[in-house]
Amino acid sequence: MQESVSKTIKPDDNRAWYNLGVSLNDAGRYKEAVLAFEKAIKVKPDYYQAWNYLAHVQKHLGRYWDALTAVDRCLEINPDFYQNWYNRGNILNNLERYREAVSSFEKALEIKPDLYQAWYNAGNALSNWGRYKEAIERYDKAIELKPDLSKAWYNRGKGLFELGRYEEALASFDKAIEIEPDYYAAWNDRGKVLFDLGDLQGEIACYERAIDLKEDYAEAWNNLGKAVFNLGVWYDAIPCFDKAIEYEPDYAIAYYNKARCYASREEVDLALDNLKKAITLDGKVCREKAKADAEFNSMRTQEIFMLLINDDDFF
Numbered sequence: 001m002q003e004s005v006s007k008t009i010k011p012d013d014n015r016a017w018y019n020l021g022v023s024l025n026d027a028g029r030y031k032e033a034v035l036a037f038e039k040a041i042k043v044k045p046d047y048y049q050a051w052n053y054l055a056h057v058q059k060h061l062g063r064y065w066d067a068l069t070a071v072d073r074c075l076e077i078n079p080d081f082y083q084n085w086y087n088r089g090n091i092l093n094n095l096e097r098y099r100e101a102v103s104s105f106e107k108a109l110e111i112k113p114d115l116y117q118a119w120y121n122a123g124n125a126l127s128n129w130g131r132y133k134e135a136i137e138r139y140d141k142a143i144e145l146k147p148d149l150s151k152a153w154y155n156r157g158k159g160l161f162e163l164g165r166y167e168e169a170l171a172s173f174d175k176a177i178e179i180e181p182d183y184y185a186a187w188n189d190r191g192k193v194l195f196d197l198g199d200l201q202g203e204i205a206c207y208e209r210a211i212d213l214k215e216d217y218a219e220a221w222n223n224l225g226k227a228v229f230n231l232g233v234w235y236d237a238i239p240c241f242d243k244a245i246e247y248e249p250d251y252a253i254a255y256y257n258k259a260r261c262y263a264s265r266e267e268v269d270l271a272l273d274n275l276k277k278a279i280t281l282d283g284k285v286c287r288e289k290a291k292a293d294a295e296f297n298s299m300r301t302q303e304i305f306m307l308l309i310n311d312d313d314f315f
Helices: 014-026 030-043 048-060 064-077 082-094 098-111 116-128 132-145 150-162 166-179 184-196 200-213 218-230 234-247 252-264 268-281 283-292 294-299 303-310
Strands: none
Touching: 014 030, 014 048, 030 048, 048 064, 048 082, 064 082, 082 098, 082 116, 098 116, 116 132, 116 150, 132 150, 150 166, 150 184, 166 184, 184 200, 184 218, 200 218, 218 234, 218 252, 234 252, 252 268, 252 283, 252 294, 268 283, 268 294, 268 303, 283 303
């Protein structure tokens, strides 16, 4: 803690400890901020603003259970403090307790219906929960309150994509990009929609734009490789997967896609080497994909291939 400041604070001056905690939080010095807020609470146990800030700081530190304890203590003292219900929703979302997160956001909105952040984050919790239709309704409300909220347009597009509503998803991604032209994730997801709409050249252009904006965007490199492979240009796809792996060395699907490329050319040794790496990194997903992937048909009778996709003890 800032020694020069803390030494000037009287031990029982809860307001001064609170203000110091706020300053430390704003400076990103979260561990020191925790100590300051705890001192404020020790002096004044019903200081709900300090409990709320303590929860906020603990969340920043990734201490989600401690944050939940603090936020619940705040609500015991002041159940009508909408910021605290909002913070509670965010903490529960981090804990993957999505049903409770949604309930907390809804409680905040009962008190403050125009809190667009709560509508947006309720949408995120519902998306994480897999309830995309309800998520889209929350994003629509957030957008109604704040039409230039690019991330709401983007997440709305992702939800529509999951529901197979590709034209609407494309329109949402386009709106996100209109608001924020350098939104590289929106360009990447726009490409995925164009694939499903059959526009392979447009798809490639989107991934290239995403990479222009973020050179180390491993997912976009992987998607670009898949798109190039789908056009039949396998020799240009391999360097894309290599780039994805360069930026994300444990990217199992990039290794898997490299294996597919080599298998399509019947370069068996290279295909098996990359498939082995993919399965080592993510056996559950890559094994299941390989079992149904026609690109590996020419290899299915090979003993090493059968061991790779069927034998957990192979490694």
